[in-house]
Amino acid sequence: MLDRILAAAAGTVVLATGLACSQAAPQDAALVAKWKDAVVTDLKAKTLEGADANLAQHAGKVILFVNVASQCGLTPQYTGLQKIYDKYREQGLVVIGVPSGDFGGQEFDTAGEIREFCDTRYKVTFPILAKCGVKPGTAQGEIFTCLGTKTGELPGWNFGKYLVARDGKTATFFASTVAPESGKLVEAIEKALKEAAPAAPATSTAPAKPAEGAKGAGNAEKSPTSAEPAAPAAPASPK
Numbered sequence: 684m685l686d687r688i689l690a691a692a693a694g695t696v697v698l699a700t701g702l703a704c705s706q707a708a709p710q711d712a713a714l715v716a717k718w719k720d721a722v723v724t725d726l727k728a729k730t731l732e733g734a735d736a737n738l739a740q741h742a743g744k745v746i747l748f749v750n751v752a753s754q755c756g757l758t759p760q761y762t763g764l765q766k767i768y769d770k771y772r773e774q775g776l777v778v779i780g781v782p783s784g785d786f787g788g789q790e791f792d793t794a795g796e797i798r799e800f801c802d803t804r805y806k807v808t809f810p811i812l813a814k815c816g817v818k819p820g821t822a823q824g825e826i827f828t829c830l831g832t833k834t835g836e837l838p839g840w841n842f843g844k845y846l847v848a849r850d851g852k853t854a855t856f857f858a859s860t861v862a863p864e865s866g867k868l869v870e871a872i873e874k875a876l877k878e879a880a881p882a883a884p885a886t887s888t889a890p891a892k893p894a895e896g897a898k899g900a901g902n903a904e905k906s907p908t909s910a911e912p913a914a915p916a917a918p919a920s921p922k
Contacts, residue, residue: 704858706839708831709819718832722851723748726825729813731782731794736812743849743880744775745872748826750817751780752789752841753800760842761805763863767872768809774876775849778809781826785817786840817843830854846871849880
């Protein structure tokens with residue numbers, strides 16, 4: 684029932700605004716070369732309060748990035764986002780909200796207003812990053828530049844979603860009309876969670892070999908001429 688209500692609300696948004704819930708992301712050789720193999724947990728971002736965000740702490744997890752807004756007809760999707768975060772976080776899912784006012788100016792201006800709204804209205808406990816742009820341009824957040832290039836799609840409205848696999852490189856876009864608890868998204872999340880996290884680079888524990896020609900106590904090789912002690916000299920003949 685909730686899925687149908689949210690889908691209907693999203694459909695109303697599309698009809699009222701005349702906007703699609705997704706848009707094509709700019710693509711060119713330079714962008715593809717830069718972002719194709721980029722790992723999202725290596726990206727730079729700010730927390731809602733303006734500190735450096737440590738995305739690296741989520742390496743190996745399945746990440747759902749969402750461009751959120753506090754005054755949108757789809758804002759009730761916060762409820763579903765919190766539910767799937769609560770349900771799957773122990774299995775390795777993290778939901779990350781990225782506020783934006785790009786669509787209808789429907790996000791508060793200040794971090795304090797956004798935080799108070801998320802805390803009091805929806806009891807949000809998943810990470811919220813700093814407000815940024817979603818649309819192409821100088822204000823676009825690096826997360827959207829990267830994920831837009833990877834998928835070829837950008838949100839065309841609030842509550843677009845990118846599901847990033849455990850490798851941090853593979854991403855799938857879901858439009859605003861796809862509710863957090865929809866079968867389509869939940870199936871994709873559960874499939875991604877079953878995938879193994881990338882193995883950490885192997886670290887060699889073998890002792891280092893001595894440099895060629897180096898001599899060290901107890902490990903210098905004997906040369907053929909010094910392998911055996913020299914024979915004692917013969918006694919002198921008596922006169």
